[in-house]
Amino acid sequence: MRNALLTQKILETVSQLPDDQAREVLDFATFVSQRIRLSDWHDLQNAQLTALTELWDNDEDEVWNEA
Numbered sequence: 074m075r076n077a078l079l080t081q082k083i084l085e086t087v088s089q090l091p092d093d094q095a096r097e098v099l100d101f102a103t104f105v106s107q108r109i110r111l112s113d114w115h116d117l118q119n120a121q122l123t124a125l126t127e128l129w130d131n132d133e134d135e136v137w138n139e140a
Contacts, residue, residue, distance in 0.1 A: 087099075
């Protein structure tokens with residue numbers, strides 16, 4: 074399904090639900106969206122950590138580990 078078609082189908086389905094169940098669907102959709110954004114953020118953090126490990130872990134800077 075194309076995104077616009079999928080969006081329309083979701084809208085049609087949710088609009089037929091009672092308000093409390095529609096809120097539940099909204100809560101779930103919000104949760105999924107946040108989980109995806111958090112996953113992307115963690116991936117970025119891990120990539121930065123990998124890239125900077127060599128810079129941070131070196132003999133010259135060992136003295137700063139005790140500061």
